Each structure stands twice: as structure tokens, then as C-alpha cells.
Amino acid sequence: MKREFRCVDIGQIVKHYRVKQEPIHSSVLTRQRMMLRVSMERGKEMMEKKDIAKVDQAKRPLKLAILVSLFFVGGAVMAAAQGGLAPDLILFNGKILTVDKDFNIQEAIAIWKDRILDVGDSSAILALAGKNTRTIDLKGKTVLPGLSDGHFHMLQSAVGQYRGVDISQVSSIEQLLGKLEEKIAQTPPGEVVFTTAGITPEQLREKREPTRQDLDRISPRHPVVITGGHNYTLNSLALQKANITVDTPSPEGGLIEKDPRTGELTGLILDNALRLVRGLIPPATPQQKLEALRFMQKRANAVGFTSLREPGVSAEDMRIYQQLWKSDELTLRVSMNLSPNFQNASVDELVRQLSQWGVSTGFGDAMLRLDGIGEFGIDGGFEAGLMTEPYENLGDAPAPPDYFGLQRVPVDKFEQAVVAFNRLGWRGCIHAVGDKGVDIVLAAYEKANQDHSIIGKRWILEHGHYTRLDQFERMKKLGVIISTQNHPYEAGGRMRYFWGEKRAAKVMRVKDWQDAGLVVGGGSDRPGALISPFLQLYFWITRKMNDGQVIGPDQKLSRADALRLMTINNAYITFEENLKGSIEPGKLADLVVIEEDFLTVPEEKIKEIQPVATFLGGKVVYDRQELR
Ligand SMILES: [Zn+2]
Numbered sequence: 001m002k003r004e005f006r007c008v009d010i011g012q013i014v015k016h017y018r019v020k021q022e023p024i025h026s027s028v029l030t031r032q033r034m035m036l037r038v039s040m041e042r043g044k045e046m047m048e049k050k051d052i053a054k055v056d057q058a059k060r061p062l063k064l065a066i067l068v069s070l071f072f073v074g075g076a077v078m079a080a081a082q083g084g085l086a087p088d089l090i091l092f093n094g095k096i097l098t099v100d101k102d103f104n105i106q107e108a109i110a111i112w113k114d115r116i117l118d119v120g121d122s123s124a125i126l127a128l129a130g131k132n133t134r135t136i137d138l139k140g141k142t143v144l145p146g147l148s149d150g151h152f153h154m155l156q157s158a159v160g161q162y163r164g165v166d167i168s169q170v171s172s173i174e175q176l177l178g179k180l181e182e183k184i185a186q187t188p189p190g191e192v193v194f195t196t197a198g199i200t201p202e203q204l205r206e207k208r209e210p211t212r213q214d215l216d217r218i219s220p221r222h223p224v225v226i227t228g229g230h231n232y233t234l235n236s237l238a239l240q241k242a243n244i245t246v247d248t249p250s251p252e253g254g255l256i257e258k259d260p261r262t263g264e265l266t267g268l269i270l271d272n273a274l275r276l277v278r279g280l281i282p283p284a285t286p287q288q289k290l291e292a293l294r295f296m297q298k299r300a301n302a303v304g305f306t307s308l309r310e311p312g313v314s315a316e317d318m319r320i321y322q323q324l325w326k327s328d329e330l331t332l333r334v335s336m337n338l339s340p341n342f343q344n345a346s347v348d349e350l351v352r353q354l355s356q357w358g359v360s361t362g363f364g365d366a367m368l369r370l371d372g373i374g375e376f377g378i379d380g381g382f383e384a385g386l387m388t389e390p391y392e393n394l395g396d397a398p399a400p401p402d403y404f405g406l407q408r409v410p411v412d413k414f415e416q417a418v419v420a421f422n423r424l425g426w427r428g429c430i431h432a433v434g435d436k437g438v439d440i441v442l443a444a445y446e447k448a449n450q451d452h453s454i455i456g457k458r459w460i461l462e463h464g465h466y467t468r469l470d471q472f473e474r475m476k477k478l479g480v481i482i483s484t485q486n487h488p489y490e491a492g493g494r495m496r497y498f499w500g501e502k503r504a505a506k507v508m509r510v511k512d513w514q515d516a517g518l519v520v521g522g523g524s525d526r527p528g529a530l531i532s533p534f535l536q537l538y539f540w541i542t543r544k545m546n547d548g549q550v551i552g553p554d555q556k557l558s559r560a561d562a563l564r565l566m567t568i569n570n571a572y573i574t575f576e577e578n579l580k581g582s583i584e585p586g587k588l589a590d591l592v593v594i595e596e597d598f599l600t601v602p603e604e605k606i607k608e609i610q611p612v613a614t615f616l617g618g619k620v621v622y623d624r625q626e627l628r
């Protein structure tokens with residue numbers, strides 16, 4: 001089933017209806033809207049989970065069936081409306097930031113089942129109440145559309161949090177070692193100890209990465225791995241277990257770092273070198289993954305998330321999500337990128353694997369869907385994004401003059417694969433950090449487009465840390481969307497150090513992209529920690545890093561535009577802009593209630609905002625017990 005079919009139809013009906021019916025008295029208007037909603041609901045029920053496979057095979061008859069149902073249901077609903085059909089819930093006396101096209105602000109919302117029935121001033125919306133309608137006085141609180149993280153490795157993070165040592169809050173190397181020591185004391189010798197995620201040197205008093213020698217001090221009998229997104233730090237025992245010695249060559253697209261003064265291993269390894277240590281950390285069991293996801297999605301609801309994109313999961317891990325979906329336990333809407341085993345498989349093998357899938361981008365429902373192929377990287381992270389100009393520094397010394405970052409996949413193979421994915425109906429959602437990496441991704445997308453148009457298929461560039469102006473037009477021509485992240489909040493200092501001031505001033509150039517007419521969605525991409533959407537919004541609004549310094553001040557967004565990044569724009573990325581991402585009649589009732597007025601609260605307070613309640617499809621998924 002193509003999701004756009006249902007969504008666009010609903011949107012068009014509402015739009016058409018509004019234009020036609022503008023002069024009608026509001027109560028009639030409301031009744032008419034209810035009819036529409038119920039008709040929509042009927043259409044939706046027909047497409048419920050269990051029917052999806054059938055629907056896909058029989059799209060045309062289904063379209064017809066829905067049209068027929070709209071006619072039939074109309075009469076039944078008119079009767080129901082006369083009999084007192086009323087919203088289930090009304091939130092009134094609030095400040096509703098609808099994030100509709102004109103960023104209208106309203107006072108009240110009527111919710112019926114999982115949908116927004118109407119939005120307007122308190123008296124008009126309260127007039128819709130029936131005897132069973134629950135009403136909640138918001139007492140001036142603000143309501144935002146449910147927030148969405150456009151790039152969050154939830155499963156990986158959840159498993160990490162569930163099993164690893166959390167070092168995210170440490171502020172010195174001594175503290176970090178202390179945390180690891182606690183775990184080491186409870187772990188049998190020889191068993192590996194690892195972290196939920198890495199740290200940034202900026203958060204440490206010493207302003208440097210921990211080294212092999214630091215770790216050796218506390219762990220002579222346990223292999224220790226500090227895990228980051230693109231970099232791991234290992235102690236001597238872990239290096240030994242992974243058979244990495246000073247003589248081990250850095251693999252293509254990876255780096256085993258050596259101290260330039262002594263020639264010894266520092267313990268830091270990057271990108272493709274991570275493959276050498278994969279076997280060290282035992283894989284989580286499906287049951288552990290399931291429990292970890294249950295835990296993580298609750299935390300995500302509590303900070304205001306109702307949707308997210310998983311940037312890359314294996315087919316096997318998709319089943320974990322499917323299990324939650326099947327048992328109706330999902331409280332976040334998830335759009336999953338399939339991450340094929342790109343490094344080890346040939347293009348033919350990849351095509352063979354994917355050809356056996358009878359589904360592709362867009363398959364699924366409003367809770368769980370397939371997003372694209374991602375995010376396997378053409379290049380590395382902050383230390384290894386592929387640039388056209390050389391790096392300024394690397395490690396703790398000036399970079400070699402010929403160091404431009406790392407290219408992880410041969411261009412030929414990459415392009416062939418992207419063309420093949422397109423033929424099989426999958427869109428590309430490829431990771432690129434440096435401008436040269438972006439060049440390679442765009443060239444591959446252009447090749448795919450020549451073979452079989454990708455226009456309108458909303459292909460994605462994941463990240464785009466450093467992009468050049470001349471790349472904007474190429475992206476626009478292809479209809480490429482940028483899914484970017486607030487990485488500079490904690491890593492801007494390193495970007496300045498590695499790439500120099502000039503490039504760092506233009507990292508994540510959201511304002512420039514927006515002014516050029518490119519669609520941009522916002523996310524976090526933290527492999528180990530859940531980042532509050534309000535901290536992300538704070539960064540886009542202030543461009544302040546965690547040390548208070550501003551990076552790229554000309555790229556600041558207005559509060560309204562920052563909010564769009566994490567609501568309607570992310571909904572557009574998953575082809576669901578007519579279903580969610582704003583508070584408008586007909587859309588899913590995904591909402592976040594906050595105490596503060598998002599538009600006027602002092603800037604520094606934005607990052608501290610904690611939701612009062614989060615609603616998913618009209619149901620409370622997080623509640624601070626303050627809405628009565
Ligand atoms: Zn990435």
C-alpha cells in the first residue's frame with residue numbers, strides 16, 4: 001500500500017471541503033467535519049494492520065471500496081451526528097501552536113478517536129462537547145505537535161543503555177575511569193566491559209580523549225571498549241583480543257591511530273577499523289532488544305517524542321520492532337531504514353537479498369513503516385568526513401597535508417548499488433559528512449535519476465555537516481531532502497579543530513538550505529543517549545554549543561522554523577505531512593503539552609523544557625499528572 005494514497009486523500013478532502021464550505025455556520029461546519037472524520041476513520045479501519053498485505057495486492061479495488069464507503073458512511077454519520085456524536089476529549093484554554101501553513105495559534109483542540117476533529121477558540125470547541133466528552137483546562141499551557149527525531153538510532157541506543165556503562169555525564173577522565181571501575185568490580189575477569197556511548201573531549205576537564213594507557217590503569221584483567229558512533233577506544237587487553245598490534249595496517253576507510261611521537265597504539269580506532277573489534281562485544285539477544293526498546297520508547301515519550309526515523313537497522317532488527325507493533329506496544333511512530341550489509345556483500349548479492357523483499361519504501365502504517373536504504377556511510381564522522389580541502393588537525397596534532405578524511409566504499413560499487421536500490425523501489429538515505437562525501441552521494445543519486453527518475457521520491461542526504469553552495473542546486477533539482485542533526489552542540493569544538501574556523505562556521509547550514517528552498521528535517525543521531533527535542537530546538541534557535549559559544553550565528557532559525565524542522569518537515573520526509581506534523585483537523589492527535597510558552601520563554605530555558613504530557617493518537621503516553 002502506498003501511504004500517500006490515504007494521506008493525500010484525507011488532506012485533499014479537508015482542503016476541498018474548507019474552500020467550499022467557508023460561509024456555513026460553524027456548528028454545521030463541525031458536523032460536516034465529523035462526517036468527514038468518520039468517513040476517514042472507516043477508510044482507515046479498512047486498511048488496518050492485518051489488511052495491509054491484501055491492500056498492497058489490490059490497490060485499485062481498495063481505492064474504489066473507500067470511495068464507496070465514503071458515500072455510504074456519510075448517511076450513517078449524519079444520523080450519528082444528529083444523535084449526538086461528540087469528541088472524546090477537548091483540551092481548551094491553552095496556546096496551541098498548530099504549525100500549520102501560516103503558523104496559526106489557537107486555544108482549543110477537539111479529539112475524536114485518534115484524530116484531531118477540530119481546532120479553534122475555546123468557546124467554539126467546548127460547544128462541541130457531548131455528555132461523554134472529557135474536557136481538560138490547559139490553564140494557559142502550550143501545546144505543540146508531537147515532536148519527531150529525524151535520525152535517532154533508537155534500538156542501538158536502547159541496547160547500549162540497557163547493557164553498557166553510561167559515561168555520558170562524566171566531566172573528567174578520573175570520573176570516567178571511576179564509572180568503568182564500578183562495572184569491572186562486578187564483572188568476571190576476561191569478560192568485556194563496554195560503554196553505552198562515547199564522550200566528547202570538550203565535556204572533560206582534561207579536554208582530550210581517554211587513551212589505552214588510561215584504561216590499562218584500571219583494567220589489567222578485563223578488555224574495555226569505549227564505544228562511539230565512528231570511533232572506539234580500547235585498552236591493551238581489548239586490542240590484544242581483537243588481534244590489533246602496532247603492525248596491523250589500517251583497513252581501507254578506517255584508521256588505527258598511533259601516537260606520532262612514540263609510534264605506539266593510542267587505543268583509538270575509526271570507521272572501517274571498527275569491524276576488527278565487532279566480535280568483542282557479545283550481540284544482544286532478541287529478548288534483551290525487546291526489553292531495551294520498551295524502556296527507551298517510554299523515555300522518548302517523556303521528553304516529548306511521538307515519532308522517529310531509525311537511520312539503519314538490519315532486517316533481523318526490524319522484526320524486533322514488528323513484534324512491538326504486533327502486540328500494540330509501540331508508543332512511538334517509527335520509520336525504519338534498512339541497513340544492508342554493504343561492506344561485506346557484492347552489489348549482486350545485495351540486489352539478490354533485496355529482490356526477495358516484496359515491499360519497499362513507504363510500506364507499513366502510521367505506527368511502523370519502511371523508510372529507505374540507509375544510512376551506510378560513504379565517509380566517516382567528525383574525524384573522517386571526506387572533504388575537498390585537507391583537514392587542519394587530527395588527533396592532538398596538525399593533520400598530515402594529504403589527509404582529507406576517509407572514503408569507506410568504492411565509488412563504482414556505491415553508484416551501482418544506489419542505481420539498483422532505486423530500481424527495486426527503495427530510496428537512498430545515505431550518510432555524508434564532508435563536502436566531497438556529499439559530491440559522491442549526489443553523483444550517485446544523479447546516476448540513479450538518469451536510470452529511473454527519483455524526482456518526487458524524496459531521497460535523503462543524512463547529515464550534510466559541511467556542504468557547499470554549488471551543491472544546493474543539484475539537491476534541489478533531484479528533490480533531495482536533508483536530514484540534519486544538532487551535532488555541533490557538543491562536537492562543534494572538534495569540528496573547528498579538525499576542519500578550521502571557516503568550514504566550522506558553515507556546519508549544518510540550515511538557514512542557507514532553507515533560504516535556497518531545500519526541505520530540512522532535524523534529529524539527534526546520538527548512538528548512546530536520548531537527546532531531548534527541546535535541547536535540539538535550543539541549538540537550532542541559538543546555535544550555542546554546550547560551552548556557551550556560538551557556532552555559525554548566521555544559521556540561527558526562528559522558533560517557528562526550528563519547530564517546523566522537528567514536526568512537519570520530518571513528517572514530510574516520511575511522506576506523512578498530511579497525516580501528522582501539525583495540529584489540524586483530520587490529522588493524528590499527536591501532541592505535547594508544556595508549561596512554558598515556547599514562543600516567549602527566555603532562550604536559555606528552552607533546553608530545559610520538560611513536557612507535562614505527551615499524546616499519541618489521542619492517547620496519553622506520558623503524563624506528569626498535572627492535567628486535570
Ligand atoms: Zn551517519
Ligand SMILES: [Zn+2]
Pocket residue numbers: 151153311375525
Ligand atoms: Zn546515524
